[in-house]
Amino acid sequence: MSKSDFSRRGVLKTGALAGTGLALPTIFTASSAAAFTNDPTGSSVTLGFNVPQTGPYADEGADELRAYRLAVEHLNGAGDGGMMNTFSSKELQGNGILGKEVKFVTGDTQTKSDAARASAKSMIEKDGAVMITGGSSSGVAIAVQGLCQEAGVIFMAGLTHSNDTTGKDKKANGFRHFFNGYMSAAALAPVLKNLYGTDRNAYHLTADYTWGWTQEESIAAATEALGWNTVEKVRTPLAATDFSSYIAPVLNSGADVLVLNHYGGNMVNSLTNAVQFGLREKVVNGKNFEIVVPLYSRLMAKGAGANVKGIHGSTNWHWSLQDEGSQAFVRSFGTKYGFPPSQAAHTVYCQTMLYADAVSRAGSFNPCAVAEALEGFEFDGLGNGKTLYRAEDHQCFKDVLVVRGKENPTSDFDLLEVVEVTPAAQVTYPADHPMFAGGALGSCNPGA
Amino acid sequence: MDAILLQILNGLDKGSAYALIALGLTLIFGTLGVVNFAHGALFMIGAFCAVTVQRILNLSYEVVDETQKDFLGNALKVKTSYVESWFGPEMGGAIIDWAVPIAIIFAIPIMIFIGFVMERGLIKHFYKREHADQILVTFGLAIVLQEVIKYFYGANPIQTASPEALSGVANVGALFGMDIVYPVWRIVYFFFSVVIIGGIFSFLQFTTFGMVVRAGMADRETVGLLGINIDRRFTIMFGIAAAVAGLAGVMYTPINSPNYHMGMDFLVLSFVVVVVGGMGSLPGAVLAGFMLGILEAFASMNEIKSILPGIDQIIIYVVAIIILLTRPRGLMGRKGVMEE
Amino acid sequence: MGILEVKNVGKRFGGLQALGDVNLSVKENTVHAIIGPNGAGKSTLLNCLVGKLIPDTGSVMFDGQSVLGRKPYEINQMGISRVFQTPEIFGDLTVLENMLIPCFAKRDGAFSLNAITSVPSETDVLEKAEKMLVEMNMADKRHMHSASLSRGDKRRLEIGMCLSQEPRLLLLDEPTAGMARADTNNTIDLLKEIKEQRDITIAIIEHDMHVVFSLADRITVLAQGTPLVEDDPQNIRGNPKVREAYLGESA
């Protein structure tokens, strides 16, 4: 087992000072000698993996942690290398990052902004983490991104789908590989048009918080552009568990499509309730009633069980993709853990690789150098085709998958099938798109 | 009109769950004087009884099927459940299909047992302690129970379907010449809760056991003086309360996929229900449960939300505040209960 | 004109006429006993005097001011102190603290945000409380938890707490109920002492005739919510109506 040491100060000072018994004060303020926060001067570098380990998203967090472990293994040269072999950039050698062994600390976000920030702060202040990554909700991602900006470390967002993460709340030190609400809508719209036509009446149920709103705004705009009519947009409390009283009014509303802008437990329950109320068998205006779930995840699909069959949605990535990168990742993840990775696992693995690669290309852990290396970086081989890390908003632009609940699953995780891979060009939007307006990246902060 | 009737149905439905949990809480509070923060966890354990029964029925052996490939490109292992292989696919499939109702049979003894163990092992020592201590210890217990379930079943919701035959919708409006379709299982849930509530009330009303317990709820010391072993009866009541919560949980699983923290989601609401009903009053708890359920359903109607945005987020609390300010001891509370 | 004037007070509870038409006058510096069989309305009457109940009809005047509609604490601040049937003391507090609270209430009124000074620095109040403890013969118990006192001591403490407020009228609700003979006699002695040493009016509700006749200057007999008769003790003793309605053979 690894005899690792998780402390920055150990790394920093032991060589020089251990045993001297001298008190040598140093002041870590703007005038300090260090160039940036937590400059790793020893033989190793510490990354902070901040994921939900308790609360409703704990399983997603656990899957993210698995992917992080795998990524660290690959970066340090163990295992089969995974997507390092298919990644278009060949900087990473399997000798850590810039020759420093990669170590990590983990923390629990509890899917609460406060707890997530506390955890991230302890990683920065106590463990000397030079990069923070992870998370499974937009609120947490935005909160931690803000913290990393202030502290002067890089934040590589995990699963966060709100437009705001790289929209009005974007930060110079924060980067998102995952797709967003707008991209979901842009990818889904043409598929929905093909499947259900242009003359539809949509009823929206939306989780009443920021992510829900941006998702609703995006999908409503995209479907209205197809010619669909929006019958009603109803906000549901985040804490709701029984959606029956929100579903019931749909029955007689004249709508023939129900859009569930829900995620996690909300999505599982609202979809289950919608199916219970017989919406799937309903015929309205001479058309079959349809349900759409803009943001899908395999773990959620599992919770909803048979109810997902035939229901369309979008996802960032799926293990059944046949490209070289995806296959390499599924192989090494599956071999290690016995089941295929989720999209959350995929995105955090990619984020870790992308960070490591950017550091290598920049030749420095300085957040400003890393940010510069990531900005406008084009790459391939990480599972979503050719991808661009756009400099203006630190959002990745890549292919988006439209998926459908599988009718005859062969296993516990074989729940979704890819209907279409929407090319990146189709989901790209201008950086000044109104749905993303209102914020500024600011300038990168190296801290210290 | 249809919309309003539908919401009344929804309210009755939500109310059933509130009422069942609140009923158990009130039984425990009324008989033992203990504020049980672990009651939500009992509801959750009940739900996981159903999950477990489903898992057991689905226990499978694997056959390697060379023609299909799994995600790593190896030969796929096809699973067949033992139940299906023993009883044949049709009969076995039917048994698996009826997992939730079957779970009831298992849940009752398991929940009563858990209730006994909880009461004898822990709660018993807290009768004379302050309510604050009771809250702390039962809250700790709730966390522990919850984490144990999470350890074995994960944090994700687990789907547990109702039997095919009870899955569709029924037109309950047909009787009145209206078109009101409603999920069959939710109707089943409502009647189930009515039966349970009715059962508990008649048990307390018509049996000697129940009479003693009711007398004990009113005046514990006097009943103790009569030489009746009230403690043992209270243990049994705790078991019954646990079973009620557990059954509410079992039956709830097809409505919403159970997860390990569902108990906490219900806990706060059911406390509000109990207090609105009046501490220690069983009819109050049931009445408040259904009332709050119906009001919650109405508050989520678009017509009402458009007038009062966000009302569905707070309706329960608004109603609780209004009732507590106008009726000092809730709807049917007795004087002097938990007012210190 | 008495210090306490009760005029035409009536109180109904649903169908039950608890108090019919009560007239009562308590003269200053006397001990006035109110007696009557169970259910005669003694407690209801008392509760009407201290603000716990509001009578349906009539008036209650204390020292020329109406007490009706006032809260118990306001009536207390007017100068009426009440001793309960079962001693009501602050069980979680020490004996000394119990005695301090009425002293503070006397000095600072119904509410005072006196949060910065420490109790030991309030020497005037402290001295007063200590003095009262000495008078009550409880000085040696000052640091005891009052909940652990004997029943008789609790009663003494409660009476002492009421006296420390220097009330004009002291209301006693069956002060010896449930007491052993010795405790009862002690209480009688204590009350006699109080009566002799202080300028104080005492109204007492009592069951125990021994207590009543050893203390009272004047007695009102209540029966079925109305005063049957009001007179001096010796006359009450001989009154055949009272014998019949209340005392029966026991006299």
Add this chain to the structure above:
Amino acid sequence: MFGLDKKDTRMLLVVAVLTLCAPFILNPFPTDSAMAQFNAGYPDLMQRFVIFGIFAIGFNILFGLTGYLSFGHAAFLGVGSYSAVWMFKLLSMNVVPAILLAVVISGLFALLIGFVSLRRSGIYFSILTLAFAQMSFNLAYSVLTPITNGETGLQLTLDDPRVLGVSATADGSIPVTSLFGLEMRSTFEMVVGPWAFQFNAGYYLCALVLLAVFYLSIRIFRSPFGMMLRAVKSNQQRMNYTGLNTKPYTLAAFVISGMYAGLAGGLMASMDPLAGAERMQWTASGEVVLMTILGGAGTLIGPVLGAGFIKYFENIFSKINDTVLHNWFAFMPDGLEDFVVFIVHPFIGKGWHLTLGIMFMLVVVFLPGGLVEGGQRIAKWVKGRKNKDDSTSATKNPAE
């Protein structure tokens, strides 16, 4: 000293020494030792200890003295945080006006909620406060998003219209909170041999505030007012018939403890300028109840201990993962090492809730008076060993 008696002065001094030396005391393990995982002496956690200590001290003034169990106290903490962040956004990055506004606004909010809720007592009061707090939380999460920024939490942006100060610093970042120019985040680090100790400006501000409010709470406990509050808990009937109006007493206690909560919220925002809605959720209110009971309700020091205990678990135990475990037990033979890790595994990292739940139960079962009672027992035991013959000196210590 300071108008306190000897015992209280000694306690205040002990607390002062503990808080001011916390960077040493909480970092007992050399930074590169395996036990460094248990070090809690980094600025964020030390700040949290102290801030939640303030919160719990305030809660204890209400619950410990009057016995009124509020289940919605987190609402005041949340309101305090929001006020402070708005002050940073609109006025200045100086923490003083922010903290002052936090205290004032939460005090007003407490006055409003307390006025209504205190019409009832017992569990009815608890549910009323819970209802108000849950309403605040639910609305802050959804409808009030323009004020609270909903799920994300209210945070500073580059275009805040700061009246006294700049919207953004010269290098294009958001200015940081400060006390008249002393940045809250600035940290002085002292390295002694293998140890590294961090002295953070923000922490010391919090610590001084803690000492001030702890001192204030001692004064309140020892004052006639404090005695009246205990009398309220003991016997309201007697209070009323002793000419005392209980309502303003309980309301004053409620508002004071609400202001303590607001102060904690304001400090929290000053250390880290973000205010999240989940600060107001019932679980957060429940947490302070647990802290107080766990430490010892009605005692002076108990709530601070309880706050430290829970925050330590949350922040330290949740960060221990399997890799760390293997590191600790590396000295064992491989099979045994794996076995021990397997046994310990459910209780750390994602299982920290489980450990916390078990600790709650153990404390409440074996130490009915909370951690303070544990301390007293140890003290008694130590004393008993010192002078075995002198068994008569068992002094009865009320509360503290």
